[in-house]
Amino acid sequence: xxxxxxxxxxxxxxxxxxxxxxxxxxxxxxxxxxxxxxxxxxxxxxxxxxxxxxxxxxxxxxxxxxxxxxxxxxxxxxxxxxxxxxxxxxxxxxxxxxxxxxxxxxxxxxxxxxxxxxxxxxxxxxxxxxxxxxxxxxxxxxxxxxxxxxxxxxxxxxxxxxxxxxxxxxxxxxxxxxxxxxxxxxxxxxxxxxxxxxxxxxxxxxxxxxxxxxxxxxxxxxxxxxxxxxxxxxxxxxxxxxxxxxxxxxxxxxxxxxxxxxxxxxxxxxxxxxxxxxxxxxxxxxxxxxxxxxxxxxxxxxxxxxxxxxxxxxxxxxxxxxxxxxxxxxxxxxxxxxxxxxxxxxxxxxxxxxx
Numbered sequence: 133x134x135x136x137x138x139x140x141x142x143x144x145x146x147x148x149x150x151x152x153x154x155x156x157x158x159x160x161x162x163x164x165x166x167x168x169x170x171x172x173x174x175x176x177x178x179x180x181x182x183x184x185x186x187x188x189x190x191x192x193x194x195x196x197x198x199x200x201x202x203x204x205x206x207x208x209x210x211x212x213x214x215x216x217x218x219x220x221x222x223x224x225x226x227x228x229x230x231x232x233x234x235x236x237x238x239x240x241x242x243x244x245x246x247x248x249x250x251x252x253x254x255x256x257x258x259x260x261x262x263x264x265x266x267x268x269x270x271x272x273x274x275x276x277x278x279x280x281x282x283x284x285x286x287x288x289x290x291x292x293x294x295x296x297x298x299x300x301x302x303x304x305x306x307x308x309x310x311x312x313x314x315x316x317x318x319x320x321x322x323x324x325x326x327x328x329x330x331x332x333x334x335x336x337x338x339x340x341x342x343x344x345x346x347x348x349x350x351x352x353x354x355x356x357x358x359x360x361x362x363x364x365x366x367x368x369x370x371x372x373x374x375x376x377x378x379x380x381x382x383x384x385x386x387x388x389x390x391x392x393x394x395x396x397x398x399x400x401x402x403x404x405x406x407x408x409x410x411x412x413x414x415x416x417x418x419x420x421x422x423x424x425x426x427x428x429x430x431x432x433x434x435x436x437x438x439x440x441x442x443x444x445x446x447x448x449x450x451x452x453x454x455x456x457x458x459x460x461x462x463x464x465x466x467x468x469x470x471x472x473x474x475x476x477x478x479x480x481x482x483x484x485x486x487x
Contacts, residue, residue, distance in 0.1 A: 145167065149166070149364055157174070160176040166186075169187045170187050177195070179197055191206060192208050212228065227241035328381055331376075348428040355422060392441065401421070401422035402444060443461075445478055
């Protein structure tokens with residue numbers, strides 16, 4: 133169903149992941165997990181056969197192979213595969229459905245259906261403008277019908293999808309936008325029992341091979357796993373220069389668990405490796421992962437790796453390589469909040485980290 137454009141990044145929500153949030157992105161998004169809320173993409177929404185959507189979903193094009201409860205608004209084309217199940221409302225300029233699909237929906241389709249991506253509630257049919265209730269009102273009405281969730285639980289649902297420091301589904305969505313807001317930590321509490329941590333990797337070398345970048349990604353994954361995190365969401369990488377954003381999740385062991393203490397062993401292990409010192413206090417799994425990451429980083433001249441509260445920056449000046457391993461500074465956190473692709477500037481990142 134999908135024709136992939138390699139020049140565009142696609143946000144991935146993996147199978148087994150559940151997000152409860154309102155999300156707006158300029159990128160295409162592929163969903164194999166569960167999304168509850170309102171999702172707005174200026175590109176394409178792709179729902180795999182394992183995916184589930186509940187809410188209002190708006191995009192230029194939409195491809196559905198999984199289950200939907202709610203509204204689908206496709207400015208251009210909505211494609212429904214034979215494995216799909218839709219219960220709700222459909223608005224699309226073009227509508228295609230394969231045999232075997234289950235559709236129990238009010239369908240408005242045709243050239244006369246005009247959807248404004250900036251104001252999806254305003255739908256024009258036959259020259260008549262119909263103003264639908266905003267997504268916020270629909271969600272509010274739905275919440276009013278059930279009293280099962282407490283106020284704290286509702287807040288938790290809104291916080292489930294977190295992409296700090298960019299404050300939405302994908303950090304790259306904000307691009308070079310600036311903000312006067314206080315910087316967010318690259319790791320925050322998503323709920324009382326979950327931590328979500330953003331990982332950013334930037335390599336300015338346009339000649340970096342996919343094999344080397346894959347080794348760096350794998351090494352970063354091993355270190356995060358050694359600290360108790362598991363991969364939750366990932367964006368497809370871009371090359372020349374290389375940029376990758378991933379989100380990891382860690383279940384909280386107790387209410388008093390400290391963010392700094394989670395990452396401190398990783399930082400200490402990396403410092404020991406780069407400084408070629410022994411550190412018997414770090415467990416072997418973390419130490420081995422740190423060694424693997426250092427070996428992978430050593431294959432490139434300049435690189436920035438932000439792993440939650442750990443920042444690793446390697447720069448090269450006059451054939452001399454310098455490596456900094458620090459806890460992510462507030463100044464760097466603020467800059468990443470404004471523009472995650474700042475990691476493609478190792479020297480500037482180094483200066484912010486060490487200033």
